[in-house]
Amino acid sequence: MPFIFPIETQDQRAIIVCGVVFSLLAVVSVALRVLARRTANRVLDLSDFFVIAACVFAVIYQGVSISSVLIGGVGYHIEDIKNRFGVESGAEIFLQHTVANQLLWAVSLCLCRVSILILSTKIFLVQSFIVTARITYVLVLGWGLAAILTAFLLCRPFAYNWDKSIEGGVCGDPTVSWAVTGVLNMISDLVILIMPMPYLLRLELAWEKRLRLAAIFGILVLPCIVSIVRIVEMIKMDFNDITFSSPHTLLLSSLEPCLGVMAACAMTMRPLFGGRYSPDGTADYSDPPIAPLPKKNSNRRFQPLIENTSETRLRPEEVGYQASIAKSPEPPMGFGTLGEIGLEMGAISIRHEWIVKEEPRPRSSDTEKDKSLR
DSSP states (O other), X not given: OOOOOOOOSHHXXXXXXXXXXXXXXXXXXXXXXXXHHHHTTOOOOHHHHXXXXXXXXXXXXXXXXXXXXXXXXXXXXXXXXXXXXXXXXXXXXXXXXXXXXXXXXXXXXXXXXXXXXXXXXXXXXOHHHHHHHHHHHHHHHHHHHHHHHHHHHSEESGGGGTOTTSTTOEEOOHHHHHHHHHHHHHHHHHHHHHTTHHHHHHOOOOHHHHHHHHHHHHTTHHHHHHHHHHHHHXXXXXXXXHHHHOHHHHHHHHHHHHHHHHHHHHTTOGGGGSOEEOTTXXXXXXXXXXXXXXXXXXXXXXXXXXXXXXXXXEEEOSOOOOOOOOOOSSOOSSSSOBSHHHHHTTOOOOOOOOOEEEEXXXXXXXXXXXXXXX
16 A cells, blocks of 8 residues: 655645646536537537546546645655655656656647637638638647657656666656647647637627627636746756655646636536527527627728718619528638627628619709709
8 A cells, every 4th residue: 555645735735625626627617518508409519529538637637646745745855755754766656647647638638629629610610710720730639649759758668757777768858858848838828829819809799799709718818827837837847856846837737737628618608698599509699789899991892871962872673682591510611700609699690682773863953843843
């Protein structure tokens, strides 16, 4: 039976408390996401399954982090582990936990980002965004594969990661390896955060709706902040006394996957705040519509006419008016279309066509002649 270390330091308590609390928050977030899908009469899709898998790996990560405190000796000097508690292996058990954590961290974050990208391509049905998202898929998967391979290839043989008594074993510089992985991780977060912003800024919606959308996507900034602070703390680590110098890095690393899951789920929780949904998942809100925000340099083909001094008038031909509504299972290949955001915000994309003819506006002199003839 492994030795259980006493909990004496604030860092140890922080890792355990945050592990429990953020595991619960991640699980609750996923449960609310599934409930929101069912409330909106929408079936679970790939983005939901990916975020559920990411949550599972994130919770396992938290369990391993707590275990690294209880039986790995996190928070104590390596010398105290040997001399005070009589554990001759020193940091060996903790380093085994570290390898497992690196794998769980990379898999959880990779799955979470893929989930966000899949959901984003259903929100922004714009060909340029979809192409960018697919390129980002490749980058995210490449990063995840590199992080996983780093855990296996950093030391040769593999057991030399924790057992330094193996003769002929060699290791690369773990600080450089983890720092590079962390920087690439931060860049991935920033790319996913920035990608939808140009499309959000171009939406012709009221300020209330634009701020609501910006807040939803702005939640993604939290994992970015944690990632940046994590890199700073990682550089400060002393690998000669790793159990004592690693608590802050371990704490931040455990927060990041859970925050990613929570951010991914927050993007889908709009149905929980009211509204009616048809059996096919279409939103029908009873709130009065909010006037769209006028934009300068709009690319709309027609602008409203607010003056009547023109010499010509546009008069519609007397033809029948027809309208039809269709739901497409695949995103269109054009530009300027909204997907789930359009449903959630109560918006609809409409195309108008007119047949018009130009005729001169009657002059005042002609009107007076007509009256005199009568």
